[in-house]
Amino acid sequence: MLDNLKNSDAVLHKYIEEEMERQKSGIEMIASESFVPMEIMEIQGSILTNKTMEGFPGRRYHAGHEAIDKIETLGIERAKELYGADHANIQPHSGSQANQSVYAALIKPGDTILGMKLDHGGHLTHGSSVNFSGKIYNSVSYGLNSETETIDYDEIERLAKMHSPKIIIAGASSYPRFIDYERISKIAHEAGAYFLVDMAHVAGLVAAGVHPSPVPYADVVTGTTTKTLAGARGGFILCKNELARKIDSAVFPGVQGSMHMHIMGAKAFTFKRAGTKEYREIMEQVVKNAKALAKHLEGFGFRMVTGGTDNHLLLVDLRPKGLTGKQFDLALESAGITVNKNMIPNDPEKPMVTSGVRIGVTAMTIKGAKEEDMAEIAGLMNRVAENIDNEEAIKDVKEEAVKISSRFPLYKGML
Numbered sequence: 001m002l003d004n005l006k007n008s009d010a011v012l013h014k015y016i017e018e019e020m021e022r023q024k025s026g027i028e029m030i031a032s033e034s035f036v037p038m039e040i041m042e043i044q045g046s047i048l049t050n051k052t053m054e055g056f057p058g059r060r061y062h063a064g065h066e067a068i069d070k071i072e073t074l075g076i077e078r079a080k081e082l083y084g085a086d087h088a089n090i091q092p093h094s095g096s097q098a099n100q101s102v103y104a105a106l107i108k109p110g111d112t113i114l115g116m117k118l119d120h121g122g123h124l125t126h127g128s129s130v131n132f133s134g135k136i137y138n139s140v141s142y143g144l145n146s147e148t149e150t151i152d153y154d155e156i157e158r159l160a161k162m163h164s165p166k167i168i169i170a171g172a173s174s175y176p177r178f179i180d181y182e183r184i185s186k187i188a189h190e191a192g193a194y195f196l197v198d199m200a201h202v203a204g205l206v207a208a209g210v211h212p213s214p215v216p217y218a219d220v221v222t223g224t225t226t227k228t229l230a231g232a233r234g235g236f237i238l239c240k241n242e243l244a245r246k247i248d249s250a251v252f253p254g255v256q257g258s259m260h261m262h263i264m265g266a267k268a269f270t271f272k273r274a275g276t277k278e279y280r281e282i283m284e285q286v287v288k289n290a291k292a293l294a295k296h297l298e299g300f301g302f303r304m305v306t307g308g309t310d311n312h313l314l315l316v317d318l319r320p321k322g323l324t325g326k327q328f329d330l331a332l333e334s335a336g337i338t339v340n341k342n343m344i345p346n347d348p349e350k351p352m353v354t355s356g357v358r359i360g361v362t363a364m365t366i367k368g369a370k371e372e373d374m375a376e377i378a379g380l381m382n383r384v385a386e387n388i389d390n391e392e393a394i395k396d397v398k399e400e401a402v403k404i405s406s407r408f409p410l411y412k413g414m415l
């Protein structure tokens with residue numbers, strides 16, 4: 001792989017090799033990451049990238065669309081079948097563009113949206129003031145119940161009655177529990193709002209049936225084919241038939257121009273693979289591994305926000321260990337373990353410091369890690385926590401981390 005690049009751009013080739021080495025030797029535990037199968041890299045690196053195409057199958061603006069129409073239709077049909085959805089749009093370049101398109105389809109600038117607070121686990125595109133969603137729309141947000149640290153459904157209901165939002169958004173980037181989609185759907189529909197579920201993080205778990213599906217309850221569902229779906233780098237939208245035309249025309253020509261055909265091909269493969277038994281078993285193992293990691297970390301005195309996890313990620317409160325998220329994240333990185341610092345509910349620290357870390361198990365599970373490997377990784381994490389300023393100890397942990405990682409070879413024969 002990359003032989004041509006090696007000859008024509010040695011510097012860039014070297015940097016890619018450097019990243020390859022990091023992916024190979026480290027313990028990857030960032031919750032939004034995963035490793036894609038070789039087919040995804042083949043398709044994303046294929047001649048499909050050469051084709052410019054706008055519109056939808058049967059309604060194109062460029063000639064030469066025969067094969068392209070078949071590919072897009074295949075991807076759409078597979079997405080619909082996988083999730084049991086009426087309609088799918090698989091053109092969004094990312095999860096953020098998917099959300100942008102949904103707002104553009106359903107509401108006007110200045111209309112009110114009600115989403116989860118960013119520092120309680122929501123996403124930038126759910127109305128954050130630094131994001132288009134908080135600038136173009138009037139954003140109101142709900143948070144977590146301070147006792148249970150789970151979504152405060154009563155607060156959603158209260159805010160919905162008070163502000164009459166046009167869209168209520170459920171879905172999160174760092175929330176370790178199932179979400180009661182049925183309950184929020186009732187609140188939304190009583191308030192005359194559309195119900196949007198952004199399942200970016202859990203789309204793979206939903207596809208595999210190990211997480212409740214929002215599709216029966218939501219008017220629109222957005223997702224990414226990265227993260228737990230472990231496929232193409234992009235986004236997609238599912239909706240009821242009544243909204244199909246609005247959603248499609250908001251994506252194109254509303255928000256995007258031409259499609260990324262190499263990514264769309266990879267999405268078609270992603271939706272096929274996510275329906276297989278092999279993939280379902282990986283997702284089942286993801287959930288087992290997350291629970292195992294939570295249990296072992298608790299054994300070392302870390303506190304799990306909400307007391308545990310239902311999905312692929314943990315939110316860990318580091319205060320019982322006397323650490324900040326920033327300290328622990330940096331020390332773990334030196335030890336070859338990548339996580340990210342993350343605000344915990346009612347975090348006393350600033351966003352760049354935080355009291356917590358978010359840990360995800362998708363990537364390592366795809367590599368083949370099981371519960372016993374989680375026990376070992378929790379042990380390494382605890383050694384880092386207990387030796388936060390001890391460079392020697394952290395170096396020792398790194399050696400162990402590389403050993404663990406080498407048990408799970410990545411992309412045999414590449415580079």
Ligand SMILES: *Cc1c(COP(=O)(O)O)cnc(C)c1O
Binds near residue numbers: 125234
């Ligand atoms: C990651 C994420 C997105 C955005 O996806 P990108 O592809 O990074 O734009 C949207 N919503 C949620 C909840 C996410 O976690």
